[in-house]
Amino acid sequence: MKGLLKLYHKLLKEYGPQGWWPLLRLPARYHPSDYSLPRTSKERFEICAGAILTQNTAWKNAERALEGLSKKGLLSPERLLRAGREAVEEAIRPSGYYAQKARKLREFARFYKELRGRTPPREALLSLWGIGPETADSILLYAYKEPRFVIDAYTRRVLASEGLLPPAEAKRLSYEELQLLFEEALPRSVPPYQEYHALLVRRAKELAKR
């Protein structure tokens, strides 16, 4: 689908680089045009945790949960595992679904530790409780810099509103089918995958304002 590449350039021109994924230690959180992050295992884990905490949740609330974990010194796999379930739930309460997300974080933490820095296969991520396709691909793309295009609810809306697909089609196509469309339309490279996904979210938010 050729229109996909055109849309990318259009959105990039209109909004500029978005600098995803946000990190707590950066005052502005976002880091446009800096594709060197994450640089440490700590930052990598923070991205993974954020990907879980933001499931069906506004980023602002996910960020509060991350800050809650950070403030209590729980933002690491070891500390998450050592802390009690209740302490984790309490720290992440603002992000909602706190009981489920506490379990997801702790199960992911065990998995993360066993990786010892290696990049997980997508199938391994998907086999974890609480990690679906979008969360897995967000982790791979932003935390591990693997070229996997992330599809979310916004993607479908923008495709339809930009006239690239009939609304019924945008809805009917599976996650993997949509992902393939984007991955075939773009150069197989991490920065454009990161930017395009973030730009689609940006666009969808602008759209929602009216």
Next chain:
DNA sequence: AGCCAGGCTACCG
């Protein structure tokens, strides 16, 4: 005062 937010699981036909 509802509706929605950077989903996923479990269970249904």
Next chain:
DNA sequence: CGGTAGCATGGC
């Protein structure tokens, strides 16, 4: 397979 209830808090 596709469709849907349940999970929960905070912003608008």
